Amino acid sequence: MSSGLKAGDVPLVTCPDCGGTLVFHGQEEEGRLAWGWLRCGGCGEPWPVKRGLARLYREDAVRGTDRLMRVIYDGLPALHDPLTTVLTPLLQSVSESKMRAGYLRRLELGALAPHADGTPLRILEVGVGAGANLPLIRRELVTGQEVEVWGVDLSEGMLGRCQQRLRKGSYPGVRLLMADGHTLPFRAGLFDRVLSVGGIGNYRDPAAGLRELARVAKPGTPVVVVDEQMDAGRRPSLFQRAAFRAMTFYTRDAHCPRELLPSRAEDVLEEQVSPFFYCLRFRMPEPVAVTG
Template sequence: MKRDDIQTLACPTCHGALSHEGPVVSGEIVGGSVSCSGCGARWPFEDGFLRLYREAEVRGTDKLMRYIYDGLPALHNPAVKLLLPVLQLGGSEVQLREAYGERLELGALAALAPRTDGRPLRILEVGMGAGANLGLMQRRLPKGLAVEIWGPDLSAGMLRVGRKVAAKLGMTNVRTLIADAHALPFPDASFDRVFHVGGISGMRDPRRVLAEMARVAVPGTPIVVADEQLTPELRRSLYHRVTFKMITFYDPDPHCPRELLPAGAEDVLEEQITPFYYALRFRMPARPPTRP
């Protein structure tokens, strides 16, 4: 992470501005910590990652899923690619990614450049993990468009794989950090696209995660979530019920969390995009001005 990137971040506790103290080499942070100008909290830079989260808040299914993802992170992307069609008896990984990728409307970002406030265009993937969606973004983003891609995740193991994927794709615009989706370390309305794939049903408080995604999204931008849900047509199939349970063992009722959307969410679209996955898209309206 570059030292200038600290300006994009905010304290996950109070959303105050952050400043870095420590060694920097060629503009890249290599150690030290960041501190909050508001509440005084300090956040370390360790093992190549800025860690903007509280370990005490990682509990329940959050801790379980981090343990699983940190176990064999290099196997995640190949496993999804090879096993998903077998378990579903159809519906490839490419079909899945292209379906929710279309809902992100990445091509329309060209109309926003350059931004009137002078900041770069930014995309946030909450839970970027092993970088399986980086190729999708590279394909769908308009050629030559300067966009920063931010990928917070709780699993350092998965993010290390994600960095390798970004390097292999030649993507130098990817920023990774350790952070909790329940307390995103960014200011309000700071991202032009926001999405999450494949993990919200395993988080301890999906309602809070959706609220955080809505908070950091620019009003009107598409916010997209995709995760497991068994299509109703296959609920009578013993094979599909068993294989679906295998990949959703951590959740007693995996389904689209439409009922948990923030108040005021509009342009809501819920779709079953493969036998095992839904896509949920919504937008938040512009916030009314605060009265003095």
């Protein structure tokens, strides 16, 4: 199953540089963008589409820990999910499925209701990786709802594994593209649910990443962020401490970035979903009306 953008999706994506509208010039396959360029009508910048993946990010902006983590993920895409399944219970004494269920429930997928104007519901996962959350998201949705799941990642290797997953199963409505979480290529308020797992902690600018998650979410919708943090309520063993330090080699301060949330964030909830991972849920209110 193809997972690239459809021609009708182009008005929903924007130029990462200036936020301008994009126009596709190129070849389509099976109704999806296959090869060509998405050219900005504002600044004129062309963004490539190769092998069915739109690449809406600047390579020169991928630096520091962003570049290091991409090298790691590109180097082991086939091992990532199997290792997660095996090591999660070994290191944290909790199953992978229980951990994922702990944060997915905060998306409140069962509460999604159809839009009055008939437009599809849209869910965004930033850092979609190999797509391990996709079947769990589908399982939580109400049967018969028209829902699009958009997944972005900077690792072409991980997105390749995700494409393989989609070809093997039934995942209608999935869109994948390469993008940088610091400058998401979407117009504001596009998504009904927003999820980010295992990425914010190694961003070069996590505050910018959180602002982008908040910007693309509709007012009032849950935005859920998950990443590493040692559970302060437990007494980890020496083995667990060593394992956590190895997992978070990129920083000496792996923690929930609650202090970096946008100032207007509300309904903030922080909790541990496993000994090594926090879940941070928040919502953004309606924009303040400007008068005068």
